[in-house]
């Protein structure tokens with residue numbers, strides 16, 4: 001019987017070695033990530049003291065419908081090269097999901113390299129992540145009314161607090177873990193990041209973490225934005241002006257964004273090359289996730305759900321009552337809205353319509369639920 005849990009100290013080198021092989025890293029890289037993150041965020045599946053599989057789990061709340069939902073974000077899922085296609089990844093995910101539910105993480109999110117694996121575990125596409133490239137001349141001159149200054153150590157907690165408070169405004173955003181801030185400010189590989197902030201009205205209202213990545217051997221390069229935030233339109237215009245001023249030795253600025261990202265939309269021209277990085281996936285681990293997300297304050301409804309969940313985490317009939325921006329879930333009801341747990345995942349974030357869920361064969365009668373959950377395209381700048 002495989003054992004699941006935090007890798008014991010004696011198994012940590014094998015755990016790190018396994019993930020290093022799976023992701024083309026070194027064992028020292030993975031051990032370094034685990035040490036920074038803390039081994040309490042690492043999981044192993046082992047049989048007779050042999051590590052078969054591992055992953056990382058970040059407890060970061062996810063913005064859905066104007067509320068933050070406790071979430072287990074999963075990364076670095078890997079199985080030993082000589083143990084693949086024996087069901088270890090599936091067992092690892094099932095154990096992780098049961099644990100997440102017991103820990104009060106109502107949903108789980110991930111980027112999938114392999115959708116069949118995660119679909120079998122009940123995940124489905126629930127939001128997007130894009131990357132865009134804009135040529136420096138297309139930025140225009142922006143606005144120089146506000147001046148960027150270098151960020152210092154005292155700014156860091158202020159930035160984290162602003163980010164945490166504003167995450168709720170954008171469906172799909174996370175309340176970041178300190179490890180994610182560390183990766184933004186001090187990237188593990190490549191050139192260092194420069195942090196710049198912009199104040200308006202005497203308060204920090206926007207920032208940029210950016211680095212100059214050389215192209216080939218010459219000094220010309222790309223400006224890679226590792227994170228950006230603008231609380232107002234004026235701040236966004238001044239951040240673009242800062243990038244344009246830095247851009248005399250760069251051909252393009254690349255940044256993580258979305259078609260509905262205000263930071264992209266403020267540009268004078270719509271001409272950026274935006275590519276889909278991936279549609280990220282979500283799994284509802286506990287039906288009470290529907291009580292954790294927010295709803296429009298004027299929305300009202302009673303929906304009887306009949307959820308099919310192969311892992312039995314959300315299986316059964318429930319009545320969802322929505323009023324005053326909040327939902328309440330009770331057992332029972334007549335099951336008018338029939339959903340596979342994967343269909344529930346896509347509707348939960350407002351990513352899919354009832355028709356899309358029906359076309360995917362993941363449910364029927366979900367029109368009212370889709371209406372309650374509808375909102376702008378959920379997206380994130382974060383990769384994990």
Ligand SMILES: CC(C)(COP(=O)(O)OP(=O)(O)OC[C@H]1O[C@@H](n2cnc3c(N)ncnc32)[C@H](O)[C@@H]1OP(=O)(O)O)[C@@H](O)C(=O)NCCC(=O)NCCS
Nearest residue numbers: 022077078079084085086087088089090111112113116117
């Ligand atoms: C992806 C990975 C974790 C799968 O581990 P595994 O233990 O072999 O997976 P399982 O045996 O549990 O497979 C479950 C299902 O996933 C799918 N799957 C697994 N590996 C697959 C592959 N290489 N190609 C396509 N589908 C695959 C299949 O549907 C499989 O079911 P089946 O065997 O009945 O066809 C493993 O190949 C790995 O470590 N890869 C390198 C790192 C990686 O890509 N991690 C995922 C990051 S999100």
